Amino acid sequence: MNDELQAMFDADRVDHANGFPYGTPEYIAMRERDRQRRARANEIVVSGGAIAAEDYFHAAKLFQHGDTPNDAWNAHTLALKAAEGGYRPARWLSAAALDRWLMYQGKPQKYGTNYVWDGYRDRLWDVDPATTDDERAEWDVPPLATQIQKAVVASRNRPPSPIPDDAPQWLKDALKRWGV
Numbered sequence: 001m002n003d004e005l006q007a008m009f010d011a012d013r014v015d016h017a018n019g020f021p022y023g024t025p026e027y028i029a030m031r032e033r034d035r036q037r038r039a040r041a042n043e044i045v046v047s048g049g050a051i052a053a054e055d056y057f058h059a060a061k062l063f064q065h066g067d068t069p070n071d072a073w074n075a076h077t078l079a080l081k082a083a084e085g086g087y088r089p090a091r092w093l094s095a096a097a098l099d100r101w102l103m104y105q106g107k108p109q110k111y112g113t114n115y116v117w118d119g120y121r122d123r124l125w126d127v128d129p130a131t132t133d134d135e136r137a138e139w140d141v142p143p144l145a146t147q148i149q150k151a152v153v154a155s156r157n158r159p160p161s162p163i164p165d166d167a168p169q170w171l172k173d174a175l176k177r178w179g180v
Helices: 003-017 025-046 053-064 069-084 089-104 133-138 144-155 169-178
Strands: 115-117 122-124
Touching: 003 025, 003 053, 025 053, 025 069, 053 069, 053 089, 069 089, 115 144, 122 144
Parallel strands: none
Antiparallel strands: 115 122
């Protein structure tokens, strides 16, 4: 495995476990570290430094914390490569990254892995109703009913809070669509 990708993956996990509130100096600094890790991961992958399936998974996870459809697509393709290489945890990440790519374009998710805060509760982003639980299971994604229940549980004891003015347009459009 690539030690540098592993170290960046570990640092990313620590950063995101801290749960820095949106807009705080700590959050802004974390997002800058995210950007730097994505840039370095891209350099490593492009130069052939990612060899093991786990390397592609680690790079995919870094791109999953990106801000753009391109970041999400990179996460999906890297996770897919890791899954094809036999690294089982990459299956779910591949599905989640595809869902995020769709979400960032304002489209319904295929598998139902991404949640958003609507100001009042956590909400499972719209899901394509044609996707079956059998298809989800192929990518290690729980059934849709379980995914919906996760949003309910995550919303407990969380007080309403406004959506920031600088929220991405895809989220603002969804909030209008949902009547929030």
